[in-house]
Amino acid sequence: MTAAVRIHAIVPPYVLDRLAEAGHEPAVRSLALDAAHRAARLTAPPPAAADPGLSRLIADSGHAQRLPGHTVRTEGQTPVADASVNHAYDGLGATFALYSEVFGRDSIDGHGLRLDASVHYGQNYDNAFWNGRQMVFGDGDGEIFGDFTACIDVIGHELTHGVTQFTAGLQYQDQPGALNESISDVFGSLVKQYALHQDAASADWLIGAGLLAPGVQGVALRSMKAPGTAYDDPQLGKDPQPAHMRDYVDTGEDNGGVHINSGIPNHAFYLLATALGGHSWELAGRIWYDTLTGGGLPATADFTDFARATVAAARARHPDRPSVADTVTASWAQVGVSPG
Ligand SMILES: [Zn+2]
Numbered sequence: 001m002t003a004a005v006r007i008h009a010i011v012p013p014y015v016l017d018r019l020a021e022a023g024h025e026p027a028v029r030s031l032a033l034d035a036a037h038r039a040a041r042l043t044a045p046p047p048a049a050a051d052p053g054l055s056r057l058i059a060d061s062g063h064a065q066r067l068p069g070h071t072v073r074t075e076g077q078t079p080v081a082d083a084s085v086n087h088a089y090d091g092l093g094a095t096f097a098l099y100s101e102v103f104g105r106d107s108i109d110g111h112g113l114r115l116d117a118s119v120h121y122g123q124n125y126d127n128a129f130w131n132g133r134q135m136v137f138g139d140g141d142g143e144i145f146g147d148f149t150a151c152i153d154v155i156g157h158e159l160t161h162g163v164t165q166f167t168a169g170l171q172y173q174d175q176p177g178a179l180n181e182s183i184s185d186v187f188g189s190l191v192k193q194y195a196l197h198q199d200a201a202s203a204d205w206l207i208g209a210g211l212l213a214p215g216v217q218g219v220a221l222r223s224m225k226a227p228g229t230a231y232d233d234p235q236l237g238k239d240p241q242p243a244h245m246r247d248y249v250d251t252g253e254d255n256g257g258v259h260i261n262s263g264i265p266n267h268a269f270y271l272l273a274t275a276l277g278g279h280s281w282e283l284a285g286r287i288w289y290d291t292l293t294g295g296g297l298p299a300t301a302d303f304t305d306f307a308r309a310t311v312a313a314a315r316a317r318h319p320d321r322p323s324v325a326d327t328v329t330a331s332w333a334q335v336g337v338s339p340g
Pocket of ligand 1: 008009161
């Protein structure tokens with residue numbers, strides 16, 4: 001089976017638009033590349049007859065717009081001199097580890113799909129993306145963004161678009177699209193928390209911490225703990241994410257604000273994980289994973305549908321602990337979503 005898939009890039013179009021309008025040349029070229037990728041209309045590969053378990057392949061695009069480029073490190077090979085290659089290799093491994101060890105999922109398709117990535121894509125390319133087949137990393141321009149392989153939560157975010165593609169298939173528009181984005185942020189953050197053995201209270205709940213170049217006024221691309229506070233910079237603008245339905249942004253940009261309104265379900269997950277305490281992947285993460293992969297979530301789910309499904313998943317997973325489902329309901333209520 002092949003299905004049309006989307007390009008999922010980590011830096012939202014409105015961020016690069018603003019930089020481009022101010023004459024920032026790498027952003028102009030990055031936007032042109034992103035538009036070309038979207039126009040390419042790739043299709044997902046049929047599930048490969050892969051061996052079970054972790055298998056990675058890292059290629060080097062050599063600063064050209066070439067995919068995949070030449071292979072530089074495959075599964076089991078020792079680190080190479082190029083740090084971007086090793087960061088990509090490790091980030092793919094950390095993502096595989098969360099899905100495999102915590103949720104019992106064999107790679108992003110559930111059938112041992114080899115995880116492929118290309119590094120050094122394009123010249124000063126200000127983005128990273130999942131194209132339905134592989135991950136692609138730019139080096140950043142060094143002025144606004146650094147090397148996109150540096151953040152394992154960004155890698156976890158992008159590969160989770162693959163998991164969503166192979167499971168619930170949430171439409172990439174309006175509320176289902178914002179849920180698609182939010183699910184990638186949730187599991188991206190969990191990849192980082194799991195790798196660092198952090199509990200909910202000590203996690204930073206940021207997406208892309210360390211990605212912004214020195215001098216940029218901001219800490220990350222998004223904050224699940226405090227949506228709307230990740231950056232406020234003369235060049236980047238201000239983080240536009242709401243944390244509550246009363247501030248929901250109605251817009252035609254960004255596929256109906258998929259990177260903007262994702263702040264609302266992001267914050268609901270943060271509230272749940274911190275209220276439950278301990279390791280976020282054990283209770284809250286499992287409820288989100290069950291919801292995403294359980295087969296009952298329609299591709300057109302809105303926030304209320306998703307919230308209702310998470311409450312049902314909590315009840316199903318914890319029949320003897322109704323307090324868990326009650327905490328899920330309360331977390332959604334705090335962001336203005338009523339599961340009913
Ligand atoms: Zn995304």
